[in-house]
Amino acid sequence: MSLPGGPWGAWATGLRVRPIGEARAAAAALEGMGVSALWMTGGTGDPFDRVTALLEATSSITVATGILSIWELTPAELATRLAGLPTEGRSRFLLGLGVSHQQLVDRRTPGRYDRPLTRMREFLDELDRIRPPGAHRSERVLAALGPQMLALAADRAAGAHPYLTTPAHTRTARGRLGDAFLAPTQMALLLPDPDQARQAARRHLAPYLSQPNYRNSWLRQGFTADDLADGGSDRLVDDLVAWGDPAQVVRRASAHLDAGADHVCIQLLDPAGTWADHTIPLDAWGELAGTLTT
Template structure:
């Protein structure tokens, strides 16, 4: 992959418009602002058409999936899509996959049993033709991080504190990519910031993959109950003035991350790309006025 610097953005596929011209315009603005990457969350379909539209509209922006859920994906289609993108946009696409969560698997009539084994099998069978250096995985626990080190170019942790980043770097070693996601909100009013944060974070507290990891980093059952304590929310979402937001994101880099995928939250609860917020982040992290 190309050198994509220290900062990228993470955004759910659900926020991208359907109109190809609007997709291209947003992608070009991201690239023009100076972000090195954009990571598409929410399990984008395995045809990777959204990824291709973003790549086609830009010249050097790296696009990654963070992640494609293996329970939803047809491995042969995903591998073929990766090969197509590699032919046309060599070095600019990172295929991130992950074992998802029990509710997704169960909604598809599958038993969520031995998810890490299923992920390893997916990598070594369905994605065996995808070069190791062009694939990454969602990884929270030590065994998943060891799998990232063994079978991929690196790890894409989500909802993790900087202390997890430090542990992940030790497990991955120095030669694997480590790209954590970090949610941010630019605003100094605690009530507003936590209201915005809880719109995003609350649903994750029903998923044992995340709560098990978070308990390993000092969060109690009370922190993780209901909508989550202020302590949890203030860690999951870095909020405050420009200096506070910068400090919170850079804590991951100081802990050993290669790059941080910044998920920018908007005070507007509607489903839309946070274009204005991206511009604000570019001012903070990339020196644009």
């Protein structure tokens, strides 16, 4: 079964974009720390060479795309790449699919981003017609924020993998998903000072504040236009990014479990960096890991 077997996962863009040797070493280290899944952003282009490398670097945990944009590969191309995964690791791969963002999709082909919910349905229809290994309903999750995509995730996938949401959203998502798998991501910083934590959090949140998908999601969650202005209000930053010592971060992440999540993908941020650095802060993970297992 490709779904994670435990409550904690590690989400890191660096697993996708850092040099392959560094990513493989980080994957092995994170597996040794006890997380049950590695969530690797799909990014742009074909991620499957990196998926293969992470599967080969680990022995027991799930490796997931979180997410692969449906605009990057056709269902037929995806089927070919899935068939090429190493046989001994294929059962540990979880396919995360999403519709990405209009700015990213239209950057190369203006006007291509159209009717994303319909396009996701069509993509799943074609996958189900081809029936490649690793893409069955029970082996895929959808990046879902709004009610319609959550309903599609419950109907056509094993569940949902929301990003940049709060425990309140998790509770709502659980109600819409029924018994389906739910794995939200929680950004986190091991910084106990509020001013330092919020300053660092804003650097990492900056690119997302202009994305309509997330802005609309936050407005549905009860935030206001004022919360989204000027780098984000303290309220928005504090609700989206868990900060503090390891025990405080784990309590914040555990709020998703209390709200109905099956698995929480922790995205530990670099206090000194920005979203563009794509670091994998293994020292911070070492601090956090002991608290996660207690």
